[in-house]
C-alpha cells in the first residue's frame with residue numbers, strides 16, 4: 240500500500256484538509272495523526288477490523304489494548320461505564336494528556352481493548368486531533384504510531400520510518416508540545432490507580448481526588464513478563480533504541496567520570512558510543528558523539544526531546560549509549576519510566 244502524507248499547520252487550518260483522512264477512518268482504514276503527547280495511529284474504535292489492522296501495522300501484541308480518543312465528554316457515555324471519580328478527573332483535565340480506564344460498554348469490541356472488559360479513553364487537546372475526531376464522527380482507537388517496541392514518534396518523519404507502506408495516510412502536524420505519552424489512571428474500581436506516569440502528575444490528580452495510588456508494577460524497574468496486562472506498557476520492552484542504553488545515576492562529577500571511563504573502554508574495543516547529557520553538563524564528557532537532551536532548568540524540554548534523541552542514536556548507528564539520569568523534578572518520574580524501559584532496566588549508581 241502507498242501511504243499518503245498531508246501537511247497541516249495546527250495553528251492555521253480550515254478542517255477541510257482532513258476530509259480524505261476522515262473518509263479513510265469511516266471506511267475502516269488507518270490514519271496517523273498528531274496529538275499533544277506523541278503521534279497516534281488511529282482507526283475506528285468500534286470497528287473490530289480496523290482495530291485489528293492497528294495491531295498488524297504496528298506488530299503489536301494482541302493483548303496490549305488501545306486508547307480510544309473522543310472529542311467531547313458526552314461521548315464517554317457511549318463507550319464506558321462512567322464513575323464519579325472518572326468524571327471528576329475528566330472535567331478537570333480534559334482535553335489534555337490524561338487517559339482514564341473505565342469498565343467498557345458492549346459497543347466497544349474486544350479487539351480494541353485487547354480482550355479486557357475495560358476501555359481506556361482520552362480527549363486530546365491538539366487542534367488537529369480534535370478536528371479529525373469531530374469531522375469523521377468516529378471514536379478513534381490509537382496507540383502511538385511506532386512499530387511495537389520502538390521509541391514513540393514525535394515527528395511525522397518518525398512515523399514514516401516505522402509505518403510507511405503499512406497504513407493509509409499520515410497527517411504531518413509538526414512536533415507535539417509534550418512529547419511523552421499520557422498519564423493513565425484506572426478509575427474503574429473503588430479507588431483511582433495510576434497505571435502509567437505522564438505529564439499529569441500524582442499531585443495534580445490528588446488536587447481533584449484525595450485518594451490516588453500508584454500501581455506497584457510501575458515502580459519496578461524491569462518490564463515484567465508474567466503480570467496481568469493492566470497497563471501493558473508495564474509488560475513489554477518499550478521505547479528502545481537499537482543500541483544498548485545504560486543510565487548512570489549520581490552526582491554530576493561522578494556520573495561524568497564513570498561515563499567517560501565506560502566510553503573509553505568501548506571505544507578501545509571498536510564500538511560506536513554516544514553520551515546523552517544536558518546543556519549544563521555536556522562539556523564534562525569525552526566522546527565523539529555528545530547530545531544534549533535539553534536544559535535541567537526546563538523539564539519540559541527534556542521530556543519533549545527524549546524520543547527524538549533515542550531515534551537520532553539509531554540514525555548514527557550508535558552501539559552503546561550512556562545517559563545521565565533525569566529523575567528529579569515534577570516530570571522526572573514520567574521521563575525515567577520511559578528511559579528505564581528503553582534501557583531494559585540497565586541503570587548503575589555511582
Ligand code: AMP
Nearest residue numbers: 304305357358359382383469470471472
Ligand atoms: P500506547 O498509546 O502505545 O502507549 O498504548 C496504549 C496504552 O494504554 C497501552 O499500552 C496500555 O498501557 C494502556 N491501556 C489501554 N487500554 C487499557 C485498559 N483497558 N486498561 C489498562 N490500560 C490500558
Ligand code: MG
Nearest residue numbers: 382383384391
Ligand atoms: Mg506506545
